Amino acid sequence: MSARVFASATPLAPPAAIGRMALGAALLSSTGIFVVLAQVAPTVSAFYRMLFGGTMLLAWVALGRGWVHVGWRDVALALLPAAGFSLDLIFWHRSILWVGPGVATLLTNFQVFLMALVGWLAYRERLGRGFLPGIAVALAGLWLLVGAHWSLFDAQHRLGVWLGLASGLAYTVYLLSFRRALSxxxxxxAAQFLGLMSLLSAVLLLLWGLGEGDTFALASARNWSALLALGFFGQVLAWLLMVRAMPQLPASLVGLLLLLQPALAFVLDVLLFRRPTAGSDWLGLALALAGILLGTLRRARPKT
Structure with missing residues (x-):
């Protein structure tokens, strides 16, 4: 899972926490790569990410003797974030396959602007001075990456761009409902609730995939290895590293380190899948990342 959440500010930034945060973000950047390598339908890869990841998380909680009885209230609280995350993965995995993991990961990170707007409208959180300039800079970068070449894209590629942005909207629903449940x-x-939510999401994705006529049988070792890696690195290890590091780091540093995810995803897309990339694409990436960072900076102390 991507871990685009808030962190509390602290005066010091321990090097170990910075390392865990950076490693977690780097691991998240690999999730789109595993979606491509799995060579299964997008809903199928989303299902196994949540099934494998949720099972591993709950096993980790149980082995650590941190298990708490799960009641129907907990299940009800997990339904909305499960639905939001399911839609996020349905949209995002299609975007990954149709526009590439680099651009798809960048597109979904535009959710930081939606989160800031919701915080301003619903929770009276102050918008940072860089919010509006951040939107302008990020949109300029996005135009260089996709807008300038729009007429050259086929219908599927164009749809993939819109789905990447839509995944950010769905992820916003997930983040808000997840944060509310834990408040x-x-x-x-948090780990047990995420595990529960992941398994509920797997059920929803299974139903969606069956409705599409997808087959969930894994026929090769490549399918199994890529999807197990997707669940472990994206849903378990990256999350555990980052949730441990976030409370020890200033929010501005968390926002900066989180940008490693879309940046590395783009670089990996170029290196592994030979994405055609011109100078304007690199400039667009830099502007989009800078705009997203500006959009996350606030004068007020973020909520955890």
Missing amino acids: GHTALS
Whole structure:
């Protein structure tokens, strides 16, 4: 999973926490690569990410003796974030296959602007001075990456761009509902709640995939290895590293380190899948990342 969440500010930034945060973001950048390598339908890869990842998370909680009884209230609280995350993966995995993991990962990170707007409208959180300039800079970068070549794209590629942006909207629903559930509404730890939500999401994705006529049988070792890696690195290890590091780091540094995810995803897309990339694409990437960073900076202290 991508871990685009808020962190509390602290005066010091321990090197170990910076390392864990950077490693977690780097691991997240690999998730799109595994979606491509799995060579299965996008909903199928999303299903196995949540099934494998949720099972691993709950096993980790149980082995650590942190298990808390799961009640129907917990299940009900997990339904909305599960639905939001399911839609996010349905849109994002298609975008990955149709426009490439680099651009798809960048597109979904535009959700930071939606999160900031919701915080301003619903929670009276102050927007940073860089919010509007950040939007302008990020959109300029996005235009260089996709807008300037729009007439050259086929219909599927264009749809992939819109789905990448739509995944950011769905992810915003997930983040808000997930954060609300953990704000005193459930006794489950964050890891156990995420594991529960992941398995509920797997059920929803299974139903969606069956409705599309997808087959969920994994026929090769490549299918298994790529999807197990997707679940472990994207849904478990990266999350555990980052959630441990975030409370020890200033929010501005968290936002900067999180940009490693789309940046590395783009670089890996170029190196592994030979994405055609001109100088204007690199400039567009830099502008989009700079704009996203500006959009995350706030004068007020972010909520955890």
